[in-house]
Amino acid sequence: MLDVIEKQIIAGSACPCASGLGRHHCCELDLAQVQIVPPERHAEALAALTRAYHGGARETARRLALEILEMSPGQREALGALFNLLRDAGQAQAATSAIVRLARLFPNDAAIRSVAAGFFLQRHDLPQAYAHGRMLVRLAPEESVAHFLMGRIFLARGKAQAAEFHLQSAEQLAEPGKRDAPDLQAARAVALREQSKFGEARAIYERISAAEQLSVQMLLDWAALEEAARDFAAAFALLDRAEATRSGDPRVAVMRAGLHRRVQEPERALDAIDTSVTEGQPATLLSKGQILDSLGRYDEAFACFDLYKARLREGGARYLADEANQLVTALTDFFTEGRARLLPRAAVRQESAQPIFIVGFPRSGTTLVEQTLSSHPQISAGDELPIIGSIAQRAQLLLGSPGGYPSALSELWLGDRRGHVDTLRDLYLNEAHEMGVVVAGKRWFTDKMPLNETHLGLISLLFPQSPIIHLVRHPLDVVLSVFSNALTHGFYCASALESAATHYARIADLIAHYRSVMPLRYHAVRYEDLVTDQEREVRAMLDGIGEPFDPAMLAFHHNARHARTASYAQVTEKLYTRSRFRYRNYLKHLEPVIPILQPAIERLGYSIES
Template sequence: MNDSAPALCACGSGLRPASCCRMDAAKLLPPDATRHLVPLIERAIQAYHTGAIAAAERLCIEVLESAPDRVGALRVLYDIRKAQGQSRAAEALIRRVVALDPNDLAATNELALILLSRGDLAEAELHARNAVRIAPESGQAHNLMGMILTEAQRPAVGEYHYRRVLELSEGRDPILLANLAWNLKTQGRMQEARALYKESVAAAPAIRQTLLGWARLEEADRDFTAASDVLDRMERLFPDDAGVRISRAVLLGRMRRYPEALAVLDAMAARSQNGMLGPDELLEKGRLLDQMGHFEDAFAAFTEGKRLARALSGNQYLDQQAGQLIDRLRGFFTAGRLRLLPRATVRTDVPQPVFILGFPRSGTTLVEQTVSAHSRICAGDELPLINDIANLMPRMLGSPLNYPEALSELWMGDQRDGLDNLRDHYLQKVRQMGVFSPGADWFTDKMPLNEMHLGLIALIFPQAPLIHVVRHPLDIMVSAMSNHFTHGFYCAYALETAATHYLRVMELVQHYRAEMALRYLPIRYEDMIDDQEGSVRTLLAFIGAEFEPGCLSFHENRRYARTASYAQVTEKLYDRSRFRYRHYLKHLAPVIPILQPVIERLGYGIDGDGG
């Protein structure tokens, strides 16, 4: 006789796998067969609301082991696991509630919030959209859409949903005002955002997140005195708040008071339970040490920050997925196939895109700030639309295949205009995002790693300028280690995987250039530093715009760049980031063999002077 307890589901719900994540819907009993369990569910709900958590948990598990589809019991067990901090179990349970009852507004909102909190914006948006469909006059649903779309870099559409909440609400909730203020800040509308923060704080003076957002707005808008005043206020309200301290360190760093900024971070570590900083704080510390010339300590901080980020997030390079997609792109976009594919026609009634391509931290923000200082070029920033089109393409072209193979539908008589539809979808979304400016003939799209989709871009916008910013690959590796970004299948969570993905992408670019005609201009970051005016003239001539001297003063461009480079592009052109890999050469040794072919192809070297 085996007295051992039955194995429980790995998610931590407390149920057996067959009653949880491995549930077979085909084996569920009809509702009438489990009607006798309803009194147990009612007792569980009552026990939970009277604080008898253990009894409520026991009753829920008893019900769900017999009837895993009883939503009432699932909801109570979800609330229990959420309160216990068992996030994996809570997510599994609320997912089942949503699957069983797609019209459950509260559960749909809960699931969307869980996904938003861990950064899974694409799936969070799916559920948030469903919440709005379920209840189009629910302020909560619209607020959630606003939050998600703002985080997903579609703030103009997010603004619409925040303003819908204001329309649906009787008053002006301070938290909503702060959310809208952050949204406007990401759009570069600093004055409007500042006014909303002031109104929010006047109504509710001690909301931490509101004050923190306000301080970050002032720092981003270069009013360091105002930012410091808000942080002083926060320190009086929240004396040991980690968010206040990291914001103070960032602010001091921008003011070039590096030792003081470092002291703030060291004090944070001393106050923490384990005497250590978190991943974001470690990367900030490394950047400060780099500015101070303490390169050994800086790289140690970068390395530990990345290790801790992997451990805490569970994210690592999606090697197989990245490799498979790149292989499929290479296999589909060949000269023979491209010869048979149509091209979209060119719209003349709207501004045209200028695609600024490049690996994260290669200098794309510098190029965008430079060209968008032109009177006829507006900045679109990081538009997620090419990726969106790749995902939507099968449905839009009526294909059973995924991208890129779905493009084969263009050979069908009823899809010969398919690329025009994709083009119009892109331009409509750009308009909805509020990118177009009066008098502009062009707008920029500088989504990192769009160069993976050069073939698709050239089919949809055959005359669009494709500006590829290249930089010494080892400098890019240093930047990948010193900053947190998730672009590129999480490649930047480790040095070796960043190098692997960089090589894959650059080889794919070479493939595109060999197989199809492209309106393509490579521009070296180092040339922008060494010969700014010559490089700017080349860029503008390639786009088709007349030279304007104001483009040389890109640092006076008052738009807010929504990237990690937002601070650097507010300064005059400097060369301290040029060939900084020299300080880290021994740490970069493991990836030099990986990158050597592309280093040589781009005309760089690996030596003491960076040539």
């Protein structure tokens, strides 16, 4: 007898996700028509499935799960078992389809939400992990594991203060014997590190170490803490302990290489990357490429970057081109000169510090500017605040509009909604306060969320008096730097050289459009000018903000805060010019994207030189 999968293939109805189900019982299933079937209806088959799964007979278990689901597509236990089998087999697309379907069929099942949140967190699909994690906490607010998972998700999203809140809640809700669980305490240490609370974080690691419960990952996180605190000797010692715990672990090699690069030892960094490991691990390919670049071996470096991105694409990473194009088109169509005159602007909330928006494509120099500005006594560092993007996502709900963003903003033209622009402003400021970026006694805080420039129209409505500092850098340098780093911003555009250039061009056109139709308190800073005439550019920025010059800003590398970006190491060094026009070393590799970037290159006043 043919098994279920063979029948589907012969019939031509197998689902493209490769779950083994027919397409109409899988990705094309009409959930509204699904009948929820109790386990009793398939009791015998489910019992056999369970025995096969726990007995290691995975193919038998999969066959039984498929047979049940072909008869009852909404059977919870069979669908859950199929998800487990697909996940364990590394079939990410099919496993994703199964767990999403489970969550939609059983939206109030906390166990399913917990599994879904953990699965997407492991895959670094943070939007999905975030959505399921929030629902989990709503469903199980008294469960320690729910808060622990939400804390880890917030950590992955760069929201350390929110992470610390949930991790503390997890500790308080845990059974007495589990409150000092190493995983929980180590996660708290990372949250503290990301808030530059180095002493508190170090004390946690020392307690875990005294109990001899440190894992390799904990040792690596502790080493990252010491690197952030600039105690490089302590960081190297911790990497030695991690290597002794698990010899040959690629994570140790990558971090050791990065640390050698940090202390200007590129040859030793290259030695730390073992060739056999590099061939099988994407992260080591990226690290090796960056080391080769620092050694001037540019062709070899580009080959590593190219292979690294290819491996990511093989794993499912891809530029969401349609989604990006739809958003940019919608924003361009909505924000016109005529409409801009009609839209209300929020008043300044006088009792609160105000945001300074530092915008620019990733790798354009925004971290450098934030470190510089936050060295001023009246400016605190907000880092990458996701608030503007969150308001855009929730605009339809917040404004009670039948349309999504940006058309939802048309509600502000109506007489009973005009005051809601102040409500949206307050939502932003209140969240900034809760995230701890507003410091008592300071008049400003920075927001340098990558690609916030996508939402300049919304920003100009909520904060018409806030400075917008736009970092401009040679487009070829920006795209090359995006390609040679691990970034997910911008609809995953960094997954390929061409898509990085395409998204850069889209956003450049959008910024030009905003500037032509919207009144903006806009100040452009050219990266190349900043690194060659620092004081002049810093004074010009402060003139735009309305604050006096402070000499401490020229020594931004002494700023003790930990920058949580790919540029964290560079901004602890004195200002250097070696990244200016770096594209010249890779010009032959960049030729395919020059036509895409040429309009932006000319508009910004750059040229291409070999």
